[in-house]
Amino acid sequence: MRWADQVDRDFNLSLRRILSGNSSTHNVVSQNQKKQRASKDSELQVQLDSLQEDLKRAKEKIALVEQEKTQSLEELKDVKRLADEANEKLNEALAAQKRAEDSSEIQKFRAIELEQAGIEASQLREERWQKELESVRSQQSIDIAALISSTEELQRIKQELAMNIDAKNVALSHADDAMKIAEIHAEKVEVLSSEVSRLKTLLEEKVESNASEVSEVVLSLNSEIDSLKEELQRLKSRKRELTGELNEAKRVESELGNAVNEWKRKAELLETRADELSQSERSALESQALKKKQLEETSEALQDAEAEIASLKEKVGSLEVAIEHHRADLEESDRRLESSKQQVLEITRTIEVLESEIQHLQEEKMQAENNEKIAASNVQSLLEEKGKFLSDLDASRDEVEKNKTAMEGLASALHERNKGKSSYHSSRAEECRVHIEELNSVLNDTKENYETRLEEAKDEINNLKNEIERSELETENLETKWNENERNFLSAIKASEDEIVSTKRARDEAMNSLKLVEAEVQAAKEDGAELLNKLKQAEFEAGSAKEATEEARSESLRLKERLLDKENELQNIIQENDELRSRESAALEKVKELTELLNEKSTKKVEENVEESRNGEKEYHLEENVGETDTSKPEYEHVKEHEEVSALPKEENGVEEDKKVDEEEEEEEPIEVKSWENGKMVDKGLSPDREAEPESLEEEVDSKLDGDSFDHMHGLSSDTADNGGSSPSKQQQKKKNQMLRKLGSLLKKKSSPK
Numbered sequence: 001m002r003w004a005d006q007v008d009r010d011f012n013l014s015l016r017r018i019l020s021g022n023s024s025t026h027n028v029v030s031q032n033q034k035k036q037r038a039s040k041d042s043e044l045q046v047q048l049d050s051l052q053e054d055l056k057r058a059k060e061k062i063a064l065v066e067q068e069k070t071q072s073l074e075e076l077k078d079v080k081r082l083a084d085e086a087n088e089k090l091n092e093a094l095a096a097q098k099r100a101e102d103s104s105e106i107q108k109f110r111a112i113e114l115e116q117a118g119i120e121a122s123q124l125r126e127e128r129w130q131k132e133l134e135s136v137r138s139q140q141s142i143d144i145a146a147l148i149s150s151t152e153e154l155q156r157i158k159q160e161l162a163m164n165i166d167a168k169n170v171a172l173s174h175a176d177d178a179m180k181i182a183e184i185h186a187e188k189v190e191v192l193s194s195e196v197s198r199l200k201t202l203l204e205e206k207v208e209s210n211a212s213e214v215s216e217v218v219l220s221l222n223s224e225i226d227s228l229k230e231e232l233q234r235l236k237s238r239k240r241e242l243t244g245e246l247n248e249a250k251r252v253e254s255e256l257g258n259a260v261n262e263w264k265r266k267a268e269l270l271e272t273r274a275d276e277l278s279q280s281e282r283s284a285l286e287s288q289a290l291k292k293k294q295l296e297e298t299s300e301a302l303q304d305a306e307a308e309i310a311s312l313k314e315k316v317g318s319l320e321v322a323i324e325h326h327r328a329d330l331e332e333s334d335r336r337l338e339s340s341k342q343q344v345l346e347i348t349r350t351i352e353v354l355e356s357e358i359q360h361l362q363e364e365k366m367q368a369e370n371n372e373k374i375a376a377s378n379v380q381s382l383l384e385e386k387g388k389f390l391s392d393l394d395a396s397r398d399e400v401e402k403n404k405t406a407m408e409g410l411a412s413a414l415h416e417r418n419k420g421k422s423s424y425h426s427s428r429a430e431e432c433r434v435h436i437e438e439l440n441s442v443l444n445d446t447k448e449n450y451e452t453r454l455e456e457a458k459d460e461i462n463n464l465k466n467e468i469e470r471s472e473l474e475t476e477n478l479e480t481k482w483n484e485n486e487r488n489f490l491s492a493i494k495a496s497e498d499e500i501v502s503t504k505r506a507r508d509e510a511m512n513s514l515k516l517v518e519a520e521v522q523a524a525k526e527d528g529a530e531l532l533n534k535l536k537q538a539e540f541e542a543g544s545a546k547e548a549t550e551e552a553r554s555e556s557l558r559l560k561e562r563l564l565d566k567e568n569e570l571q572n573i574i575q576e577n578d579e580l581r582s583r584e585s586a587a588l589e590k591v592k593e594l595t596e597l598l599n600e601k602s603t604k605k606v607e608e609n610v611e612e613s614r615n616g617e618k619e620y621h622l623e624e625n626v627g628e629t630d631t632s633k634p635e636y637e638h639v640k641e642h643e644e645v646s647a648l649p650k651e652e653n654g655v656e657e658d659k660k661v662d663e664e665e666e667e668e669e670p671i672e673v674k675s676w677e678n679g680k681m682v683d684k685g686l687s688p689d690r691e692a693e694p695e696s697l698e699e700e701v702d703s704k705l706d707g708d709s710f711d712h713m714h715g716l717s718s719d720t721a722d723n724g725g726s727s728p729s730k731q732q733q734k735k736k737n738q739m740l741r742k743l744g745s746l747l748k749k750k751s752s753p754k
Contacts, residue, residue, distance in 0.1 A: 062490070075362075076475050082369065090461045096383065097454055107390075111440075199612060204605075217594055228584045235573050235580070242566050242573070336499045350485045357478055364471050371464050 228580045
């Protein structure tokens with residue numbers, strides 16, 4: 001479809017060009033248009049070249065069509081190969097089916113033989129059971145003696161059990177005491193574990209809040225980075241456009257410079273011609289006397305020239321008739337081109353129809369492959385059902401054997417109890433035989449089902465073979481149609497080429513005749529031209545050359561100004577690009593810092609969990625060994641408080657707006673109060689030696705807070721100065737001072753003993 005559309009477009013363009021050339025030839029014969037005619041000839045030559053290129057493209061597209069044809073043939077061969085493979089697989093499946101039928105018949109014969117052998121074995125077993133009954137009776141008397149001795153042993157064992165039960169009760173009482181002690185310790189451990197879990201939840205909540213804030217900051221920075229990248233791309237595109245415009249302006253300037261040089265050269269030529277004309281005027285004045293003598297001679301020559309002009313007019317009329325004839329020939333060639341175009345369209349339509357048929361064949365091929373796969377899956381399912389059937393046979397055999405063993409057990413029991421119950425045994429055997437007959441009937445039914453399924457599979461295989469043969473016939477028909485259409489297309493292309501060659505020849509003949517006419521007309525005009533017209537033309541050209549030079553100078557100045565403006569714009573864009581890159585690098589550094597803070601907080605959380613677990617174990621051992629209350633506050637509480645206080649200014653450095661800072665204060669105050677309440681619960685009696693440590697910690701935290709807040713304020717001021725040079729407002733500074741005061745009061749409350 002694509003190459004056919006391209007051929008149509010090429011033919012349309014060529015026709016338009018030829019028509020435009022024909023329309024331009026109507027106004028060829030006019031005065032003072034020799035240059036225009038030469039340009040039109042060059043345009044016609046260009047059109048011919050373009051037509052030749054279009055023909056080359058059409059030939060290349062035909063070669064591509066042939067390649068596609070070869071590919072389609074190869075695909076058809078692959079389809080045939082796949083069909084042969086499917087037939088081989090079907091034959092293998094039929095062979096496997098036959099083998100399965102043979103094996104099923106062999107197993108059936110084996111089952112019959114096993115049944116006969118089982119009947120004979122049952123008879124032999126009955127005889128053996130009778131002998132065993134007699135031996136059992138003799139053994140029964142021996143067992144009665146053994147029972148008497150076993151009763152005596154049981155009484156002795158009962159006495160030993162009573163003694164063991166007493167010892168067990170004593171051990172249980174000891175175990176109860178130990179369990180009570182363990183429960184007390186377990187309650188203590190639960191209290192400690194609940195406290196540790198609560199502290200862990202508080203830490204996790206705080207870390208999650210920090211992580212959410214950091215993620216928000218990272219997202220905002222990523223959005224800024226994306227916007228900066230978009231601006232960079234936009235500026236790069238603008239830079240490319242400006243460079244293109246600069247190159248275009250430079251090219252225009254160079255062309256103008258060349259034009260100015262050419263006009264200067266023309267002006268010089270005109271000056272030289274003016275000098276020559278002045279000299280010729282002088283010579284004309286000198287020869288004026290001689291010309292008066294030659295007037296008579298020239299009058300006679302004029303009469304001869306008038307006669308010649310009349311003859312030339314007659315020739316021009318005959319040439320006009322010839323031109324009309326050539327125009328009629330050109331119209332006929334146009335009609336032929338239109339007919340060839342219609343033929344090409346019909347060929348493209350047939351090609352589209354063939355492509356649709358090929359697609360239909362491919363779909364049928366895929367459907368046949370799917371049917372083959374379905375048949376293979378059906379055969380596989382039949383094989384699986386066969387395996388299941390064999391497993392059912394094995395299970396039935398096992399059941400028969402179990403029934404036989406059960407019959408043997410029943411027979412032995414019946415012989416022991418009553419010899420007259422042999423009839424029950426025979427009825428049981430008959431039931432087993434009936435069960436075996438039912439199993440045989442089930443086997444026959446399953447065999448019939450398998451045979452019907454196999455017949456259905458064979459029918460499906462035959463249908464698939466018929467479909468494959470039909471598809472092969474259709475592909476052969478399509479190949480023949482394709483070859484015929486291809487031949488028709490090639491013949492149409494050859495005919496169109498011949499028509500184009502004939503039109504070219506006719507056009508060349510018309511052009512030659514027109515050139516001859518123009519040469520004759522020009523010769524007549526040159527003979528009747530005068531020197532005064534040449535002088536006027538020279539003066540006019542000199543004036544136009546001066547005006548053109550002035551215009552070129554003004555244009556060059558204007559272009560220089562535009563160049564300067566464009567260069568300034570380029571410099572501004574480069575500066576903006578550099579600023580955007582610096583902002584992007586700063587944003588990336590901020591993101592890296594925030595990720596490092598997150599990693600540090602996660603590691604601190606792990607270390608705090610480890611220290612809390614260790615301190616919990618130490619306290620548990622101390623309470624077990626000494627049984628006294630703690631007299632000192634655990635170190636992990638101090639570490640926790642110190643880390644909470646040191647984490648606060650880091651959080652403040654990552655915040656960009658004051659509302660977020662206020663929200664963090666509101667979220668962190670209850671957490672810190674809870675941790676202080678936990679400190680109350682754990683630390684009721686602090687020693688005077690440890691009271692100095694919170695004060696030192698408070699001083700360190702205050703110093704860190706002051707330094708971090710100063711750095712934070714400095715960073716904010718620097719960021720705002722970078723962005724637009726605006727300083728933070730007084731309200732923001734008041735809010736920050738209030739926040740720092742609250743933190744200092746909370747730390748003092750924590751450090752003060754209660």
